[in-house]
Amino acid sequence: MSIISLVAGSQGSQDSQGSLEGASRALKADIARGFGNARSTYESASRLQRFMGNTMLQKLYTRDAVQAYSEVLDLGCGTGWFTRKLAAMGQVGAVAGVDLSRGMVQEARENSSQGIDWIVGDAEHLPLPDASYDLIFSNLMIQWCEDPRSVFRECRRILRPGGRLMVSSLLDGTLKELKDAWGAADPEHEHVNRFETETALHAKVYAELPRATIETRTIRLPYTSPMMLAGELRHLGAGFRGAERRKAMTAPGRMRNMCGYYPKEPDGTIVASYEAVWIYWQKR
């Protein structure tokens, strides 16, 4: 269970990535570092991630999907929660987990007692051979990628004929209550990550994955307060990663101001909306 680093230029660095230049490279390093720093708190905060990944796992048990998978890839595996689930499924051969964040991959390796291959790599530029996997599972990773289309293209390339792809992500409208509250409290600065619109994502999916099935659903999670929501995002390593990030954005006064604008339920609790999307495709 060694960790293979397949990210060009990652030698000796904590969390870095390949041949991309400038801002894009810095943003990826920031994303990898953010998740790496959250490696020990991530699983305690990942209720949305569990729900979305379990939705895909259940599809593997539907009648037309039950089959033997000799090579399985968990793309953007994080701490390996679902990689371990995939490895524990019956009729599965070799399983590998890939993640941009070396810290996450280390956590996944430490959490795992099975013979899983762990790879530090970028889903947009996978240095994996053509036609080498029967199943690719990717839970809540592509929304962190600059160009989801390149991820779909890579998945199509590394899947064998007949291989299956299952991907989940989040769409525009996700965390809209938080975005609006920050918009009122601190209108000059962005505080919430941007998500693709459904129309834009559909175009990218169908350009690379003809006849893919796309399912969407709004998920509304309850929180005791906006502070609890902010804490969950921090524990996930999923904080705002925009280039214009304000260094002091969590200053207590500013945070309190945002909380004042966040819509409350009659009992004082709050809700955060997530626009969930699942993409299913089988290579001919």
Ligand SMILES: C[S@@+](CC[C@H](N)C(=O)[O-])C[C@H]1O[C@@H](n2cnc3c(N)ncnc32)[C@H](O)[C@@H]1O
């Ligand atoms: C929200 S976590 C999901 C982790 C895991 N799939 C789960 O369901 O618990 C997103 C993961 O995607 C990884 N990630 C982000 N951009 C990536 C990229 N370009 N290539 C590979 N992994 C990436 C992050 O490091 C992080 O571990």
